[in-house]
Amino acid sequence: MFGAALATGPLKWARERGLLDVALHQIRDYATDRHRQVDDTPYGGGQGMVMKPDPLVAAIEHAAVVDRPRRILLAPQGASFTQARAEALAREPSLLLVCGRYEGVDARVRAFVDDELSIGDYVLSGGEPAALCLIDAVARLLPEVVGSFDSVESDSFHSGLLDATYYTRPAEYRGWTVPEVLLSGNHAEIARHRRREQLRRTLERRPDLLESAALSSDDRRILRELESGAAPATPGRGRARGRRA
Numbered sequence: 430m431f432g433a434a435l436a437t438g439p440l441k442w443a444r445e446r447g448l449l450d451v452a453l454h455q456i457r458d459y460a461t462d463r464h465r466q467v468d469d470t471p472y473g474g475g476q477g478m479v480m481k482p483d484p485l486v487a488a489i490e491h492a493a494v495v496d497r498p499r500r501i502l503l504a505p506q507g508a509s510f511t512q513a514r515a516e517a518l519a520r521e522p523s524l525l526l527v528c529g530r531y532e533g534v535d536a537r538v539r540a541f542v543d544d545e546l547s548i549g550d551y552v553l554s555g556g557e558p559a560a561l562c563l564i565d566a567v568a569r570l571l572p573e574v575v576g577s578f579d580s581v582e583s584d585s586f587h588s589g590l591l592d593a594t595y596y597t598r599p600a601e602y603r604g605w606t607v608p609e610v611l612l613s614g615n616h617a618e619i620a621r622h623r624r625r626e627q628l629r630r631t632l633e634r635r636p637d638l639l640e641s642a643a644l645s646s647d648d649r650r651i652l653r654e655l656e657s658g659a660a661p662a663t664p665g666r667g668r669a670r671g672r673r674a
């Protein structure tokens with residue numbers, strides 16, 4: 430599962446340059462019984478299997494020996510993994526990601542990790558795809574990786590808002606045009622347009638984000654305009670003005 434993802438795009442690029450190092454540990458290798466069993470039935474009954482504490486903690490302790498990483502258990506019950514958390518984790522020298530499987534892990538394993546994180550309110554069959562999401566989101570923020578691929582400052586969520594809308598050539602596609610301001614070369618106008626687009630999209634799609642976003646008095650004025658519907662039609666919204674059928 431990890432091979433292809435780590436050998437593609439920015440993750441491959443960062444690994445080749447020594448900016449990112451990923452080591453994989455097979456939990457089964459830390460099982461001591463004949464069958465190398467890593468899971469067992471839950472006490473108290475119920476369906477599914479639970480990951481046993483001993484091989485998992487042995488794996489954690491073995492993997493954590495060298496560089497004292499921040500230990501993170503990936504689980505749907507964890508705190509939300511957000512862009513702010515990705516930014517904080519990108520400042521850590523080393524991370525240890527623990528992937529649960531089956532119905533869950535023995536609750537005592539939590540005493541051996543620093544954080545428990547979830548990548549979203551849905552249940553995956555294991556923590557591995559979640560770990561890959563976390564690795565991707567964190568690795569692209571590492572100094573030296575940033576800027577080589579894309580701009581982090583304009584990312585959705587970096588400023589607490591969704592990102593603006595973007596267009597590339599052609600200027601007209603199947604009758605849909607690009608907002609004129611983007612063709613104007615007027616950088617101040619373009620910046621204003623993009624900020625407005627960020628606010629409009631966030632208001633429409635994720636109004637919850639506005640509660641904690643850093644907003645200027647100008648932003649608040651624009652939001653009031655957008656909310657009252659009094660705002661002039663935003664170019665680039667839906668079918669753009671100037672569409673020729």
Ligand code: ADE
Pocket residue numbers: 503504505546547548549550551552553554555556559
């Ligand atoms: N393991 C299973 N589901 C998960 C989720 N949503 N986030 C992190 N780890 C998980």
